[in-house]
Structures are given as structure tokens and as C-alpha cells.
Amino acid sequence: MSFFPALSFLLKADESALETYTFNTHKLAHRFCKTCGVQPFAEGIGPDGSETRAVNLRCVAACDLGALRVQEFNGADL
Numbered sequence: 001m002s003f004f005p006a007l008s009f010l011l012k013a014d015e016s017a018l019e020t021y022t023f024n025t026h027k028l029a030h031r032f033c034k035t036c037g038v039q040p041f042a043e044g045i046g047p048d049g050s051e052t053r054a055v056n057l058r059c060v061a062a063c064d065l066g067a068l069r070v071q072e073f074n075g076a077d078l
Contacts, residue, residue, distance in 0.1 A: 006051035
């Protein structure tokens with residue numbers, strides 16, 4: 001997942017093909033495909049109060065995953 005300002009995000013698919021799921025603090029609305037169950041993105045509010053999108057980069061055909069710098073995060077020890 002990579003976070004972007006909401007204004008930089010363009011959904012090209014029909015939104016009616018998606019379901020929304022929230023859990024834990026309900027700060028992110030996780031969007032899932034009704035057909036295959038993949039989560040292409042989530043919608044939420046960033047730490048600065050602006051609308052943000054968390055994009056599953058595996059759903060972006062033009063993304064070269066091997067060229068990305070990965071920032072590891074250990075949520076278990078928070």
C-alpha cells in the first residue's frame with residue numbers, strides 16, 4: 001500500500017463493483033471488489049487532516065514493484 005492525496009487518485013472502474021469494509025478504529029474505508037475480493041485501495045483522512053487514498057500498488061499495471069523502495073513497518077510491537 002502506498003498513500004496519496006485524494007485529488008491525485010482517479011478510479012477508472014465502476015464504483016458499483018466495490019464494497020466497503022471498516023475495522024478497528026474505522027479511520028480507513030477499505031474498498032473491495034465484489035467479484036474477486038481484492039482490495040485495490042482504501043479511503044481515509046491523513047495525519048494532517050487531508051483526504052487520502054491508500055493504493056494497493058499490485059493493482060496498478062504500470063507500477064514496477066521491483067523498482068520501489070520498501071519501508072518496513074512492524075505493527076505488532078506498537
